[in-house]
Amino acid sequence: MGVAVALAAGMLVAVAPTAHAAAGAGLPFTSVEAESATTTGTRIGPDYTQGTLASEASGRQAVRLTSGQRVEFTAPQAANAVNVSYSVPDGQSGTLDVYVNGVKLAKTLTVTSKYSYIDTGWIPGAKQHHFFDDARLMLGQNIQAGDKVAFESTGTEVTVDVADFEQVAAAVSQPAGSVSVLSKGADPTGAGDSTQAFRDAIAAAQGGTVWIPPGDYRITSSLNGVQNVTLQGAGSWYSVVHTSRFIDQSSSSGNVHIKDFAVMGEVTERVDSNPDNFVNGSLGPNSSVSGMWIQHMKCGMWLMGNDDNLVVENNRILDTTADGINLNGTAKGVVVRNNFLRNQGDDALAMWSLYSPDTDSSFENNTISQPNLANGIAIYGGTDLSVKNNLISDTNALGSGIAISNQKFLDPFSPLSGTITVDGNTLVRTGAMNPNWNHPMGALRVDSYDSAINATVNITNTTITDSPYSAFEFVSGGGRGYAVQNVDVTGATVRNTGTVVVQAEAPGAATFKNVTATQVGAAGIYNCPYPANSGSFAISDGGGNSGWNSTWSDCSTWPQPGQGNPDPDPNRNLAKGRPASATGSQDVYTPGKAVDGDANSYWESTNNAFPQSWTVDLGSSYAVRRLVLKLPPSSAWGARTQTITVLGSSDGSNYSTVVGTQGYRFDPATGNTATVPLPSGTGLRYLRLAVSANTGWPAGQFSEVEAYLTS
Numbered sequence: 001m002g003v004a005v006a007l008a009a010g011m012l013v014a015v016a017p018t019a020h021a022a023a024g025a026g027l028p029f030t031s032v033e034a035e036s037a038t039t040t041g042t043r044i045g046p047d048y049t050q051g052t053l054a055s056e057a058s059g060r061q062a063v064r065l066t067s068g069q070r071v072e073f074t075a076p077q078a079a080n081a082v083n084v085s086y087s088v089p090d091g092q093s094g095t096l097d098v099y100v101n102g103v104k105l106a107k108t109l110t111v112t113s114k115y116s117y118i119d120t121g122w123i124p125g126a127k128q129h130h131f132f133d134d135a136r137l138m139l140g141q142n143i144q145a146g147d148k149v150a151f152e153s154t155g156t157e158v159t160v161d162v163a164d165f166e167q168v169a170a171a172v173s174q175p176a177g178s179v180s181v182l183s184k185g186a187d188p189t190g191a192g193d194s195t196q197a198f199r200d201a202i203a204a205a206q207g208g209t210v211w212i213p214p215g216d217y218r219i220t221s222s223l224n225g226v227q228n229v230t231l232q233g234a235g236s237w238y239s240v241v242h243t244s245r246f247i248d249q250s251s252s253s254g255n256v257h258i259k260d261f262a263v264m265g266e267v268t269e270r271v272d273s274n275p276d277n278f279v280n281g282s283l284g285p286n287s288s289v290s291g292m293w294i295q296h297m298k299c300g301m302w303l304m305g306n307d308d309n310l311v312v313e314n315n316r317i318l319d320t321t322a323d324g325i326n327l328n329g330t331a332k333g334v335v336v337r338n339n340f341l342r343n344q345g346d347d348a349l350a351m352w353s354l355y356s357p358d359t360d361s362s363f364e365n366n367t368i369s370q371p372n373l374a375n376g377i378a379i380y381g382g383t384d385l386s387v388k389n390n391l392i393s394d395t396n397a398l399g400s401g402i403a404i405s406n407q408k409f410l411d412p413f414s415p416l417s418g419t420i421t422v423d424g425n426t427l428v429r430t431g432a433m434n435p436n437w438n439h440p441m442g443a444l445r446v447d448s449y450d451s452a453i454n455a456t457v458n459i460t461n462t463t464i465t466d467s468p469y470s471a472f473e474f475v476s477g478g479g480r481g482y483a484v485q486n487v488d489v490t491g492a493t494v495r496n497t498g499t500v501v502v503q504a505e506a507p508g509a510a511t512f513k514n515v516t517a518t519q520v521g522a523a524g525i526y527n528c529p530y531p532a533n534s535g536s537f538a539i540s541d542g543g544g545n546s547g548w549n550s551t552w553s554d555c556s557t558w559p560q561p562g563q564g565n566p567d568p569d570p571n572r573n574l575a576k577g578r579p580a581s582a583t584g585s586q587d588v589y590t591p592g593k594a595v596d597g598d599a600n601s602y603w604e605s606t607n608n609a610f611p612q613s614w615t616v617d618l619g620s621s622y623a624v625r626r627l628v629l630k631l632p633p634s635s636a637w638g639a640r641t642q643t644i645t646v647l648g649s650s651d652g653s654n655y656s657t658v659v660g661t662q663g664y665r666f667d668p669a670t671g672n673t674a675t676v677p678l679p680s681g682t683g684l685r686y687l688r689l690a691v692s693a694n695t696g697w698p699a700g701q702f703s704e705v706e707a708y709l710t711s
Contacts, residue, residue: 023426023463024367024391025314025338029083029166030076034063035581036590037163038072038606041065043581044159046617047652048468050397050435051127053087053159056343056372058394060429061579062087062161070099070152071160074588075143079165081237082149083136084109085342087159090117094156100139101148109137109151111158115268115296118321118345120373125398125436129372130345132161134295134318138168138237171214171234172260178209178232181217188215190242195219205229212261214238222248222275226256227284233261236293236316240264244297247283248275251305254284262293270298270321270345277302283310290314300341301325308332312339321345324368327361329354329414334361344371347399348392353381357414362386368393375399375445376430380407383455384418393428400445400473401430401464404457407449407477416455426463431470439558442473442503446510448482453508455486462492466619468561470503470526471517474510474537481534484508490542495519496577496619498561500526501548507535513542519572521561521620524548528555561620574618574707575687582614586699591615594702600632602703605691612700613647613690618707621650621685627676628706629689631666639667640696646676648684655688666696672703677711 035043045054045061054060063071088094093112098105111133118130143149151160174180179201182188186197194217201210202223212233222245233239239261246263258279267276275281276298279289282305292315294300300317303310303326310331317324317339324341327334329352341348348368351358359382368376368390376392376399379385392401402425406415422444430443443464446457464471471494474484487510494501494517501517502510504527517524525548529537532555552559580591584606591614594603605612618624627646631637646659664674687707691700 023365023389023424025340025365027340027367029164031162031164032073032076033059033061033162034071034160035059035061036592037063037074038585038587039063039070041069041071046579048432050433051129053131056129056131056370056396057161058085058369059579060394061581062159064157064159065153066157067153067155070150072148072150073163075145075147075149075165077145077165078142078167079139080142081136081138081166081168083134083164083166084151085132085134085161086111087116087131087133087161088113088156092156094158095154096151096158097154098137099150099152100141100143105140107137107140108154109135111135111156115319118270120270123373125434126373127397129397130321130343132343132370134342168237169235171238174211174213175209175232178211179205180211180213182213186217188213188217190216190218193218193220195221198223202226202229212239212241216240216242219243219246222246224249227252228255230257230259232259235260236262236291244276245280246278248280250281252282252284254286254306256283256287258289258292260291262295265296267296267298267321272322274298279303281305282307285309288312292316295319299323299326302328303331304328305330307334310334312336315339317341319343323350324348325350327351327358329358330356331358331361335364336362337364337366339366341366342369345373347371347374347378348376350378351380351382351385352409353414354410355412357417358382358385360384362388363390364388365390367391370394370396371399372396373398375403376401378403378405379416379420380405380409381414381416383414386421386423387425388421389424391426392430395430395432397432398434399432400441401427401443403445403447405445405447405449406451406453406482407447415451416453419456419458422457422459422462424461427465427467429466429468431467433469440469440499442470443467444471445473445475446484446487447475447477448484448506448508449477450482452483453485457487459487459489460491464492464497465495467497469498470500471497472501473503474506474508476506476530479530481507481529481531483535484510484537487511490514492516494548497521498619499559500524500552502526502539504528504537504539505530507537509538509540511540511542512545514544515548516545517547520548522559523550523552525550526552526559571708571710574622574624574709575616575705578616578618580614580616583612584609594705597704599630599703600634602632602701605700608698611690611692613688614700614702614705615686615688616705617652618685618687621683622709623683624678624687624707624709625680625711626678626708628708629664629674629676629702630704631672631701632703633668633672635668637668637672638696639665640694641665642691642700643693645690645692646678647688647690649686649688650684652686655686658684661692
């Protein structure tokens, strides 16, 4: 399958690269991270270690609830439904009680480990993974932005990652002239087998529409011979088909249109020989898939045969044990756009040119979160392909955000040719430590795995933020030293990359123009082709580059995050924009407000509950010499003294005192600022401020916490 070689706190939104179209899908929901909500539970993470729960979470953080504990979200928009990404311990199931503005609903949210904890021992480097799952609920009422929605554990330990708030439109009506599956004997309660009713409706509706009314329908064997027909539901929250194999056919004359219902599978393991997919094989030319909710399958779509001019758009594909969508050769003119994919067990989106090349096809404006084994988007061979304006976050274990590769897996394979366009993509916390290589994969990887790259690869208008390791990687992953060449990187913004901007491990060449980098962890360039005698990698400066001109000097060692000396900007605030958490928060005054660069917004702890603490992950270990603590500069904030202890940790678990408990005066007459000198040589990654008293308000309060290397 697609193959395994693999937003901080706040809301998940499309990020716009400078002077370019917005990246990601236009989504009907707004996601809110649990670590930015108010909770009586325990925040976990951040962590990038393969096989840990936090490493698979969105933003690499989540909230763990034990019995009676809750997490309370502030609704970011009007909504009547919510989808929650969560994890429970292996072998357990349970429920979450749901509260709206403090009132308990009669409905509960069912949580289970049934579809999680996948083992793929035949994939080198894979560990048990796929820890999270999704559960959705219609609230039975309309809520408004600012309303409170809480989830409380009723006994089972539940780790809550993110909540998607959505205003679901009313169910649509039956199209005129359509053939309802009810007229052919389908059972909308799910008790009876509706397989034959669906087949009969498809046969009767040739050239027209099969109508799937609101209800739950059980199909016990796959549909085939599907062609020249539209399958339409009343909406993906209303019309639900339960099956692990919806369409399985090797060919079709095409003109198949599938839209506006949900297909919920029962796939609990990954068996690559089984067609446990929403669509396996082909829909035929000039077909489309839109408005679908696809969950708990092996793959969303595994497409072979003639699917020319297929359009796949506006779908949600969640919790697959392998790929989200794989164009498995022969695809021509296929467009996959504006889809949301979360928690794939292999590549979220892939084109694999097996038997014949995928040509003139594209992945555009998709939002991809948490592929937990391989890449966000992977292109394995093919001709004249495009990857444009996608938003990809939190790849794990064996993958990059985007991989452009000549890894063939099987023969006959069609290597990359023509022009491969990678434009306008935003990659957040992508790239991972590859356990097979014992060093990492970059956020964006160009890989001559099984043959030299002779295609023209144009990488333009890229934004890469918070990569745990490198930004751009050029490698011959099979270790045979094939060349990576004809690569042009123009217009990129790289922020807070853990090790290097360019990780060159293959012979070849690339040109860089207008690539700017800030907060580089170790050095600008790692240029050590493998094998050592395979040839050099030439990096051509096309002008307009800045922030990454240094080179890692020792090819015998791999740079570790934050290993650079001196820091590329010794005067920068190390805490700004970093993941923050706290023991408690009051209302909307969440931990991230203290590192957002805005002195007017602030974190406030749970009131009347001292002691409280606030913690920030600086991303790497730094010899911090000075903290600057701020409250809003407004004169409305009267003078006060907060009693604070400064603690530090290298692992996020074991903390020691850096500066003992003392009072710090905040006075609007002098800017409401307090400076805390730290002892020389204090090396820490995690900075914690424990607040035990405040003379101005019964809570800990910070509008900004700034950390500096300079004294």
